[in-house]
Amino acid sequence: MGDVSTDLYAVTVLGHDRPGIIAATTGALGELGLNIEDSTMTLLRGHFAMMLLCRGEADGAAVEAALAPLAAGGDLDVAVRPVRDEVKLAPVGSKWVLTVHGGDRAGIVSAVVAQVAAVGGNITDLTTRLAGDLYLLVAELDLPAGVDAKQVEADIRAAAERVGVTATLREVEADEL
Numbered sequence: 001m002g003d004v005s006t007d008l009y010a011v012t013v014l015g016h017d018r019p020g021i022i023a024a025t026t027g028a029l030g031e032l033g034l035n036i037e038d039s040t041m042t043l044l045r046g047h048f049a050m051m052l053l054c055r056g057e058a059d060g061a062a063v064e065a066a067l068a069p070l071a072a073g074g075d076l077d078v079a080v081r082p083v084r085d086e087v088k089l090a091p092v093g094s095k096w097v098l099t100v101h102g103g104d105r106a107g108i109v110s111a112v113v114a115q116v117a118a119v120g121g122n123i124t125d126l127t128t129r130l131a132g133d134l135y136l137l138v139a140e141l142d143l144p145a146g147v148d149a150k151q152v153e154a155d156i157r158a159a160a161e162r163v164g165v166t167a168t169l170r171e172v173e174a175d176e177l
Contacts, residue, residue, distance in 0.1 A: 008055050009034070009063055010083045015076035017048040025050065028066040032058040042127075048076070053083065092122075093145030095172040098156065100137040102165025104130055109137060111163045115155040120144045135165065140172070
């Protein structure tokens with residue numbers, strides 16, 4: 001891994017949702033000449049959550065100052081930090097989608113993702129939703145080359161069964177990427 005880059009920043013914005021958060025955030029970053037390279041945003045029960053990776057010549061203090069008005073009302077938290085550029089992971093053997101559903105209870109996520117971690121797999125996207133008493137988890141993951149995917153699936157299914165939910169694992173076809 002290289003040194004912490006001085007031109008790549010992770011910006012997180014969290015808090016009560018309201019119209020215009022994305023426009024204000026990206027507008028302030030654009031005025032500083034920062035390019036948004038990766039981003040994700042979601043609403044979690046009326047709470048806004050966004051993370052951006054942006055690159056440019058502005059220093060961290062200037063980025064924080066430009067985004068400070070977003071947090072001025074007290075309903076949003078904004079954080080800026082420099083991040084390492086392009087952390088290299090082990091080569092990917094195959095890409096998979098994990099789906100878990102069942103009655104809600106504590107420990108579902110940790111039970112199933114522990115099986116992925118145990119074989120050196122990497123979760124690249126994770127979404128969970130609670131609808132009444134039904135809990136749904138969908139994750140995209142990479143498994144290292146040489147891993148027995150059928151055994152990983154069996155281990156995930158067994159872990160899911162222990163917490164009272166069901167799980168499926170399917171390989172992503174090349175044309176889905």
